[in-house]
Amino acid sequence: MGKQQWCLRVNRQGAEMVRRTLLDEGTLDKSLKIRSDGDELLFPVIHECSGSVIAEFEELHQRVPLPRHELVGGIAILAEDDPVGAAAILAERPSVHTALIAESAVEGEFRTRRFRVLAGDKTTSTIHTEYGKTFRIDLEKAYFSARLASERQRIVGMMHQGEEVLDMFAGVGPFAVMLAEKAGTVWACDLNPDAVSLLIENITRNRVSNVIPILGDAANLSEVYGRRFDRVIMNLPLIAERFLPVASRLCRSGGMIHFYSLVEDDDEDSPVFHQIPIKSMQKRFVRSYSPGRSHVVYDIVVE
Numbered sequence: 001m002g003k004q005q006w007c008l009r010v011n012r013q014g015a016e017m018v019r020r021t022l023l024d025e026g027t028l029d030k031s032l033k034i035r036s037d038g039d040e041l042l043f044p045v046i047h048e049c050s051g052s053v054i055a056e057f058e059e060l061h062q063r064v065p066l067p068r069h070e071l072v073g074g075i076a077i078l079a080e081d082d083p084v085g086a087a088a089i090l091a092e093r094p095s096v097h098t099a100l101i102a103e104s105a106v107e108g109e110f111r112t113r114r115f116r117v118l119a120g121d122k123t124t125s126t127i128h129t130e131y132g133k134t135f136r137i138d139l140e141k142a143y144f145s146a147r148l149a150s151e152r153q154r155i156v157g158m159m160h161q162g163e164e165v166l167d168m169f170a171g172v173g174p175f176a177v178m179l180a181e182k183a184g185t186v187w188a189c190d191l192n193p194d195a196v197s198l199l200i201e202n203i204t205r206n207r208v209s210n211v212i213p214i215l216g217d218a219a220n221l222s223e224v225y226g227r228r229f230d231r232v233i234m235n236l237p238l239i240a241e242r243f244l245p246v247a248s249r250l251c252r253s254g255g256m257i258h259f260y261s262l263v264e265d266d267d268e269d270s271p272v273f274h275q276i277p278i279k280s281m282q283k284r285f286v287r288s289y290s291p292g293r294s295h296v297v298y299d300i301v302v303e
């Protein structure tokens with residue numbers, strides 16, 4: 001009798017890239033054996049995420065249990081203040097150069113966190129790989145979450161070739177650089193100068209020529225650009241609501257806004273949706289955030 005776990009079903013062709021991404025983001029459940037099913041591989045993951053389903057897996061015999069941590073490139077972010085466990089992670093994982101503990105929640109306008117080094121190099125900067133693209137990340141200078149990797153692929157999968165895309169809160173550019181693969185142009189805006197510097201580095205390191213970085217306040221974008229965008233990305237949970245009227249002025253009729261939000265599981269949808277012309281709207285679960293709280297996305301087709 002095996003163990004029931006969330007998993008991603010992936011066609012064998014793209015499976016190695018998915019395996020590496022899940023390993024990099026620390027999402028692969030390494031206590032369970034990867035399964036095959038016809039043309040597909042089933043990768044067990046440690047939590048429910050976009051596109052995941054439940055399946056049964058054989059349990060693997062584990063060596064020394066490492067403390068709970070999340071990986072961003074060569075940085076392990078521990079859930080507990082555990083310097084001994086941090087040293088064990090560095091010893092066990094040759095690709096990890098630094099182990100950190102967060103000393104604050106995600107805070108301020110730039111949505112950053114403060115960290116303390118528990119072991120390894122004294123840095124918050126690293127190179128992270130996601131679906132074959134590499135990103136310079138500096139966890140203390142600009143927001144980044146590796147846990148949205150599958151969500152970004154879901155958006156790429158929905159896109160048509162040549163779309164005009166606006167990423168209103170682009171950070172270091174993970175959505176912008178990923179979506180550039182299908183887009184005509186991606187306009188990527190952020191208020192944080194350090195995020196935009198890292199975005200420019202990430203555009204260059206991935207040799208992307210169709211992402212335009214913008215340092216500025218997304219609130220002003222509709223005064224500069226018209227209703228030209230086929231798709232608008234709004235990943236600024238908690239306060240994105242106040243930018244929704246601006247987004248609807250920027251998105252063409254029939255275009256789509258992806259509005260990310262953190263909601264209590266029994267929350268009603270926000271009344272702000274009544275303030276913009278909507279043709280249709282679908283709410284999707286992205287990942288669980290904390291007990292009783294989820295990260296969700298509203299895919300909104302604008303009237």
Ligand SMILES: C[S@@+](CC[C@H](N)C(=O)[O-])C[C@H]1O[C@@H](n2cnc3c(N)ncnc32)[C@H](O)[C@@H]1O
Pocket residue numbers: 109110111142143144145148168169170171172173174175189190191192195216217218219235236237
């Ligand atoms: C949650 S992060 C998302 C970053 C990126 N989209 C990602 O998924 O990694 C939100 C970003 O919005 C930026 N931001 C906050 N207020 C803004 C504003 N008024 N205009 C533009 N960017 C803003 C922050 O600096 C931060 O980088």
